Amino acid sequence: MQPIPDYGLSVAEQLRAMTEAGTLQPDRYQFDVAEKLDRILTELKARKPAAKKSALGWMFARSRKPEIPIKGLYVHGSVGRGKTMLMDLFFKLAPVEQKRRAHFHEFMADVHGRIHAHRQKLKAGETKQADPVPPVAAALREEAQLLCFDEFTVTDIADAMILARLFTELFARGCTLVATSNVEPDNLYKDGLNRGLFLPFVDLLKKNVQVSTLDSPTDYRLEKMESLPVYIAPLDDAPKMMDIAWQRVTEGAPEAPVSIQMKGRVIEVSRAANRCARFSFRDLCERPLGASDYLAIAKRFDVVFVENIPHLGPEKRNETKRFIILIDALYDASVRLFASAVAMPEALLTEKKGTEGFEFDRTVSRLFEMRSADYLELHQSKRQNHDGQVT
Template structure:
């Protein structure tokens, strides 16, 4: 979560300088992944700049000669091993004019939004192209030749069913993909509904990326963790403590109920004061909300309170999925989180199996890091950049 310094012209050089300076511990596993990222950098540098592309739309883009993409990289491994740091180093150095780094949930929310907008154009008679995927893929390619996804994961059937077609188009147009994940490609969307229809994407992915494991022996997130009193468990004194924290954060600002407009519908925010919002677990995870809703909340608020997080058993599978996505959205936006729960993060999930079991390891790690001094310092820095004040 720390800003990435500029130490050199390759990922390996930057890692070496950071270890020599004492910023990082030497880790041969990280250097192995860095070498693979540098292979991609070298191939980008060797290619001549592409001719300036036409902005006349997807129909002209479709006629262009298909480009052979540079083979990307998919890095998977346990949480806290440095995957995100390495991708940040790589992304900063990538000599590509059009590149995009995003959390995978954010990217897919954008894709679904574009598909919806195209279908509205079809209904309005503004286009005769009934299939939205080719024009959406063409538009994405016009904006980015390099796509970098942090925490690549597939839990939503709507995402699963579109990925093969979307990335067939993107790879054919020369997109290169670099991604980090907690799971290897063969375990993506494991136990998901109609998973057989998703498997062509797994095959397509493995043809277009090298797959690398990063499983260092050290969890660097936990090593740096410095806990602060922002996660309260168990629930005995939680209401009183949350009230005290709420009063301190809002500093007497008037509390109101607000709504966020989302494509013809609204997200209800029961308690808001300035750029702070307060929810119960039920408000956020027992209602039919998705990644786009949580991203909108993370964009609107700098501080979020979530109260009364329960144990998450098999009977709460949907709620568990939503909670995982919620924490991803808040974490990626550096939102300051205050939470009260029935148990500490590692004890919330009562039965670890299937996709949720894999994904919840990341959630536990992020809940710990969101209590650390490093995370709160980053939150404050971003808050200052937003409007010159600190929450």
């Protein structure tokens, strides 16, 4: 989570310098992935800049020879093995202006928003193109030659059904994909509804990326963890302790309801002060909220309280999915989290099976890291309120 120093011109060079400086422990598994990332850097540097395309270039895509994409990389492995750090190094060094790094949920929320906007134009008679995917893919490719996804995962059927068509278009236009994940490609959307319709995307993905495993025996996140009193379990004394923490971070500022405007609807926040918000688990995970809602909350607030997190059994599958996405959004935005729960993170999920079991390993790791000194330092360096005071 610490800023990445500029040590060299390749991922492997930077990794080597960091180990020699004592910042990292030598890890041959990480070096193996670094060399694969450097192969992509070399090919990106060798590629000539593409000529600027017309905004309507998608109309003529079938008459042009498809651009051959640079084969990307899909890195999977257990949590805490350094996948995100390696992506940090790679993305910083990538020698292209048109590059985009995003959490996968954020990217797909953007895709669905663009598809909706195109359909509205079709309905209004502003376009005659009935299929929104080609123009949406063309616009995405104009913005990014290189797409980088942290924690690639597919849990939503709407995402699953569109991925093969979307990435067929993106790869045909020369887009390069680099992604990290906790699961190998063949286990994406495992046990998902109508998974057979999703499998063409798995085949497409494996043709366009090199698949690599990063499974170092060391979990570096837990090794460097320094727990701070921001996760309270069990719930016996939680209300009092959460109240004390709330008073401290808000500096006694009066509470007031806040409304976050979304596309066509509003997220109501009943308890907010300064750039802090206080929710119950029920507020956030027992209502029909999604990735775009959690991203909006993470953008609006620097500190988020989540109270009364229960045990998550099979009967709470939807709530578990929302909780996973919520923690992803808060973590990626360096939001400071205060939470109270019935149990410690590793004991919240009562039955580990299917997609939620894989995904919850990441959630547990992130809940631990969000309590660490490193995470809080990153939060303090990135998040400042409008008066310039660190929250």
